[in-house]
Amino acid sequence: MSLLEIRNLSVEFETAHGLFRAVDGVDLEIDQGEMVAIVGESGSGKSVSMLALMGLLPWTAKITADRMNFDGQDLLTISQKERRKIIGKDISMIFQEPMTSLNPCFTVGYQIMEVIREHLGGTKKELKKRAIELLGLVGIPSPETRLRAFPHQMSGGMNQRVMIAMMIACNPRVLIADEPTTALDVTIQAQILELLGELQKKQGMAMVLITHDMGVVAETAEVVNVQYAGQQVERQDVKGLFNAPRHPYTHALLNALPERATSKRLPSIPGVVPGLLDRPTGCLFNPRCKFATDKCRSDAPDLHSKVLCHYPLEDGMPTNNHPGVSVAEGNS
Amino acid sequence: MFRFILTKLGVLIPTFLGVTLIAFSFIRMLPGDPIELLAGERGVTPERHAELMANLGFDRPIWEQYFSFLWGILHGDLGVSFMSRQPVLEEFLTRFPATVELAGCAIIFAALIGLPAGIIAAVKRGSAFDHTLMGISLTGYSMPIFWWGLLLIILFSATLGWTPVSGRLSALFWIEQDTGFMLIDAFFSDEEGAFKSAVSHLILPTIVLGTIPLAIIARQTRSAMLEVLGEDYVRTARAKGLSSFRVIGIHALRNALITVVTVIGLQVGVLLAGAILTETIFSWPGIGKWMIDSIFRRDYFAVQGGIVLIASIVMMVNLFVDFMYGLINPRILHRR
Numbered sequence: 001m002s003l004l005e006i007r008n009l010s011v012e013f014e015t016a017h018g019l020f021r022a023v024d025g026v027d028l029e030i031d032q033g034e035m036v037a038i039v040g041e042s043g044s045g046k047s048v049s050m051l052a053l054m055g056l057l058p059w060t061a062k063i064t065a066d067r068m069n070f071d072g073q074d075l076l077t078i079s080q081k082e083r084r085k086i087i088g089k090d091i092s093m094i095f096q097e098p099m100t101s102l103n104p105c106f107t108v109g110y111q112i113m114e115v116i117r118e119h120l121g122g123t124k125k126e127l128k129k130r131a132i133e134l135l136g137l138v139g140i141p142s143p144e145t146r147l148r149a150f151p152h153q154m155s156g157g158m159n160q161r162v163m164i165a166m167m168i169a170c171n172p173r174v175l176i177a178d179e180p181t182t183a184l185d186v187t188i189q190a191q192i193l194e195l196l197g198e199l200q201k202k203q204g205m206a207m208v209l210i211t212h213d214m215g216v217v218a219e220t221a222e223v224v225n226v227q228y229a230g231q232q233v234e235r236q237d238v239k240g241l242f243n244a245p246r247h248p249y250t251h252a253l254l255n256a257l258p259e260r261a262t263s264k265r266l267p268s269i270p271g272v273v274p275g276l277l278d279r280p281t282g283c284l285f286n287p288r289c290k291f292a293t294d295k296c297r298s299d300a301p302d303l304h305s306k307v308l309c310h311y312p313l314e315d316g317m318p319t320n321n322h323p324g325v326s327v328a329e330g331n332s
Numbered sequence: 333m334f335r336f337i338l339t340k341l342g343v344l345i346p347t348f349l350g351v352t353l354i355a356f357s358f359i360r361m362l363p364g365d366p367i368e369l370l371a372g373e374r375g376v377t378p379e380r381h382a383e384l385m386a387n388l389g390f391d392r393p394i395w396e397q398y399f400s401f402l403w404g405i406l407h408g409d410l411g412v413s414f415m416s417r418q419p420v421l422e423e424f425l426t427r428f429p430a431t432v433e434l435a436g437c438a439i440i441f442a443a444l445i446g447l448p449a450g451i452i453a454a455v456k457r458g459s460a461f462d463h464t465l466m467g468i469s470l471t472g473y474s475m476p477i478f479w480w481g482l483l484l485i486i487l488f489s490a491t492l493g494w495t496p497v498s499g500r501l502s503a504l505f506w507i508e509q510d511t512g513f514m515l516i517d518a519f520f521s522d523e524e525g526a527f528k529s530a531v532s533h534l535i536l537p538t539i540v541l542g543t544i545p546l547a548i549i550a551r552q553t554r555s556a557m558l559e560v561l562g563e564d565y566v567r568t569a570r571a572k573g574l575s576s577f578r579v580i581g582i583h584a585l586r587n588a589l590i591t592v593v594t595v596i597g598l599q600v601g602v603l604l605a606g607a608i609l610t611e612t613i614f615s616w617p618g619i620g621k622w623m624i625d626s627i628f629r630r631d632y633f634a635v636q637g638g639i640v641l642i643a644s645i646v647m648m649v650n651l652f653v654d655f656m657y658g659l660i661n662p663r664i665l666h667r668r
Contacts, residue, residue, distance in 0.1 A: 056570055088573030095571075100564040104663055105586040115572040150662045166572070 002029045003206055004091070004174050007067040008303075011045070011052050011230075014060050020276045022061075023049045024230040025303040030174065030206045030223075035197075037209045037221035037238075039253070043273040045230035046210045047096075050176045054093055055083050071173070089119040092167040093176040097183050098159035102151040108135075108162045109147030112169055119170045134165040139195060157188035161195070168199060175200065176208045181216070193220060214257050218242060226250045229273050229284040233308040244315070246307040248289045251316060283310065291318045340654050344647055352405065355639035356398050359632055365390070366414050366630040388414070390632075401636060410637030415629055420637035424619065429512025430500060431618035434610070435603035437534055438542035443596055446546045450553025450592075454561060455580060465550060472547035481540040481613040488536060495536050498615035502529040541610040545599040552595045556588035563587070590661045597653030601646035 011023040023045040030036050038046045052063045053075065068075040070091060075083065087093075095101040102111060112134060113127040122130070128147070135143035138161040151159050160180060167175065177196060181189035197220055200207045209221060217224055217238065224241045226234040226249065234247040245251040252269045254260065261267055271288040274280060282299055286292040291311060301308050311318035367376060367384045376384075385391055389400070404410060410420040453462040489497045496502065500514045507521035515534070518526040560566065561584055569583040608620035615621070619642065626634035 054571055056567055084573040084575065086573070088571060093571050095564060095568065097564055101568045103565040103569065103583050103587070105661055106583075114574070114578075118572065118574055118578075152663050163568075 001069070001072070002031050003071055004028065004030045005067060005069045006049075006053065006065060009049055009052060009063070009065040009068065011048050011057065012062040012064075014062070015276060017276055019062075022230050023052065026225075026227065026230075026232045027235070028208070028225065030208060032173065032206055033200075033204045034223065035200060035207045035209065035221050036223045036225060037211060037217045038225045038227055039211060039214065039217055040227035041212055041273050043229070043275065044227045046212075046227050047178050048230075049227075050093065050178060050208065050210060054087050054091065054176070055080070056093075085119070088115055088167075089170040090172055091174045091176070092170070092172040093178060094160075094163050094167050094180050096179040098156050098163050099151070099183070101163055102159055104151055107148050107150055108154070109149075112147075112162070112166045115166055116169050130169070131165075134169055135162070137168075137199070138162070138165045139191075140165070156184050157192065160184060160188075160192055164192075164195065164199070168203065168205075171203060172205060174206045174208065176210070178210045179212070180209075181211075181213075196220075214253060215259075226253070228308075229279075231284060231303065231308055233285070235306065244313075246312040246314070247309050248291050248313060248318075249285050251313055252288075252290075283308075291322060293323055336658060337651075337655065340651055344651065347647060348644065351643040352402060352636075352640055353398070355636040355643070356401055359627070359630070359635040360394075362627075362630065364630055366632060369630050370414070405640065410640070411633030413626070413634040414631050415626070415634070420634050421641075423622065423634065424638060424641050426512065427617060427619050427622050430514070430616060431604060431607055431611070431620065433513050433515060434534070434537055434541060434607060434616060434618060435600065437538040438603055438607075439545060439596065439600055441538050441542040442545035442549050442599070446549030447553050447592065450550045451557055451580065451585065453550070453554045454557030457558060462554075466554070469547040469550045472543045473551075475543060477540060477544070477609045478613060480543060481536070481610060484536050484540060485613075494532075496529075496533050500530065500533050500617065501526065502533075505529060537610050537614045537616055540613070541603060541607055545596075545603065548599060549592065549595055553588065553592050556591040557584060560584045560588045586660065590657060593656050593660060594653060597649055597656070601649045604645055604649070605642045 006028040009023055009026045010021060013020045013022055026049050040046050051057050065076060109131050112131040116127055116130055131147060132143045135146055140146050140158060140161050181192050184192060193216060211217060221238050223237050225232055228249050234250050241250060245254055255267050256269060258266055269288055274284060280287050283296045283301055286296040295310055301310050311320045311322040367381050413420050413423055416423060449465050453465045456462055485497055488495045505523045505526040507517050507523055507526055509517050511517055514530045518530040566579060566584050569579045607618060608624055611618045611620040623638050626638060
């Protein structure tokens, strides 16, 4: 049994226009020391699925799943109080915006020591010692003095390091990093990713990395979940995914990488992820898919197939007797 | 920190000068003068009138009078009230404790109920509690003070007979006014039941004076909390597995307090200066009632001195609020 196992997770939001399904039948399985990446564009439900796991969604969200197990515990049925003993300790999460994710009214030392005191306890002196040790571990120079700094006195990169220190403080077994580098400078991005990778290996954590950057995925992850419009469209190990993508969306994402560009213009996927009001019938990706057929436009592919497509790709070409007529069309 | 206070003080000086000018000129703009009002129906001959005015120094050029007023302030001399023949400062100080006592009780009453109510309404947004509270607070905010005071008197004093109608203490007691704060004086006096009497006299005025601040504090706390609860750092606090109490009461509230402290501070100023209606309804011998009486008598020195004193206190309260910001929100202190 895996350390963390999620089966058929769905999250629905009640909106003025009816129910909106932000996450639809997502699976996730991760073991000690493993690194899984969840990839997809903005609005594909990557963050929402992980926030659902953490129990951090607002009350308007309706969460259903066949299974949501962590280390033998059923996260679906436990009380809020029991969940609070797990999150921040065994499962913790790093967010996208380091500048707004730390409380401006408290010193970073206080914010780090608070989480340790909550879960592990200890005297003031022990807490302080551990906080200094953690700040050193995430590469913050002169940690003793930084302990008394407020978030606004530090850069975004430094704040993200503090955030990481805070979230690994109780030696979590699963660390979820939700686009941890999106808000940072490119040079800092590499440093933070490197740090996360190191920590993951050193502490033997399982790590879920949410990103929309395929480059990051290639460098760090072992297994990749590709998500589109709340659905998991493909799941593969990283090598297979990059060499032989099976879903047209994955294929298009990889083609959109600047380093794979063959023409002068950067390739892109036309259109945007469908929202609440413009959900297509059939396969959700069909309006943007260059291989879409009438079948794609009318019938949704089976959610539980390995690749969420009627015509999974092989060597960049659709299989399963794809009519082939529209291959040349709709491609810009 | 030192610099922070210094800049704030720098702003206060021109404000203070403006207040002296307004206090000085407004009372003189009112028709009638103190001598005419003193003479009343009998009237006074123009010669005698001029002589008496000259005695009080009102024959001098207006700017000279203003500068002697300013000169007096610098030396702690606000002149002598015509009516009581007492120095204005002394008059003010004997009445001030009564106003502070009432305003203090009112603001404590308002904050003790308003803060938790606002927090609960924000956390349970859209619930029946939220809607009810916002409805009640809107009513409270729009309630005319004099009418509300009279309603309470009719119910609690006249019909139920639970509370006294006016004053600070029952006439049955006579206690030494050492501090001027009736609650304290009565508590340490030998008279049995005096403290109870002092408390019962405070209840209705406190509720009446505290109603509007209560409504304002509840609404402001609610909206400040709503804003803060949506912030990323509140989600972070939840992600740390902290209890709801810590998430709401420490992480969110600390940030929301910045707004709320401003509101409470402003209300303290308003209450100290503007308890006039409440003090009049309950015959509360405080500053508000004294100012009204002085204005009716055209007691120039009492009015201008009183306004300057009240304004100074309001400014000091605001300075204190500014200082509190710095303590609650470190970003304000560090901004250069």
